[in-house]
Amino acid sequence: MTIAVCPGSYDPVTTGHLDVIERSARIFETVHVVVAVNSAKTPIFSEKTRVDVIKRALVKDGYPNVIVASTDGLITDYCTKVGASVIVKGLRQNGDYEAELGMALVNRKLSGVETMFLPANPILEHISSTIVKDVARHGGDVTGMVPDCVVGMLAEQLQKEKSQ
16 A cells, blocks of 8 residues: 655645645545644644645545644654655745755655655646735735635734734
8 A cells, every 4th residue: 555645834725735635646545644843934824724724625525545634743754653655745846846855865864755746737836835825915816726715714814913
């Protein structure tokens, strides 16, 4: 049985993320979507909220082979714990490859787990969590860039940040 892990901060999950997750679910028997908690980042949404949103976004299409979880440890430790042999990372542009290659090599050295790069759907390759947050912060419409359930949540969370 081939188990894959799709790690990310998913803050927020985007339609690009969902595309990579859904394509991975067609390739591998089991896919763990792992919200990676990074102490160097200050996320907009809590770890629990990010996990819940991903679960909600995937339910509509029914992906019984996808497990959504989180970790504050090394992704390689999570892979070892669940028996995953591959990490799946979506690549949007050349810069992504350069950034991800170093991590892939370290992950292989740490645990022997391989990394598979999936090229982004060209229609979605411009979308990132950072761009989504920037557009939303400036009052732009992020419909279609994130699951429908995230649009209102994002506006509400950013409004809370402004009033603090």
